[in-house]
Amino acid sequence: GENVEQHPSTLSVQEGDSAVIKCTYSDSASNYFPWYKQELGKRPQLIIDIRSNVGEKKDQRIAVTLNKTAKHFSLHITETQPEDSAVYFCAASTARDDKIIFGKGTRLHILP
């Protein structure tokens, strides 16, 4: 079955700097890659997603890139702000069964 690896597990960046979180997946049939943000005590919320027919997608300060050949995808947050502090999860899914498998998460700290 699908396996999603996520790095780093913890990331601290200075406010205003960029943050990058990387994920790899194992199932070459995976074609949908969402990213979720989870604040303390709250539910995971979708922040951006990308499908396998696209190499990059951007939404304001957030961008995601996908390399199908290497089976890895990354989340980029630019001009980080204090409210970006949270745990971020990547995930991968295949169209054949809609099963969504999550990475272990990255705790992002934005330093003042």
Next chain:
Amino acid sequence: EAGVAQSPRYKIIEKRQSVAFWCNPISGHATLYWYQQILGQGPKLLIQFQNNGVVDDSQLPKDRFSAERLKGVDSTLKIQPAKLEDSAVYLCASSPGTGGNTIYFGEGSWLTVV
């Protein structure tokens, strides 16, 4: 549009007792998921339903966990008997179920086993 509803939000039980969680997905969503999230970890898929059929339950500890989705709408997840390591947040999620869709999570049911 109403989101995914879950209850109860919080539950504390002693080990070996039983507990049941309820989930009502977003209206019209065919796929329903139950995830277990242990503190500090990512959500782990326990079971996935497509309408009222099970798509995947490979990670469900079937000796103590059971889940059903009668009539393809609401779902219940039961744990009996509970163990200390079952302490976690149980997240229900749903999606339209037509392939590569966003899943939407409920607020979660927080379980503490003492």
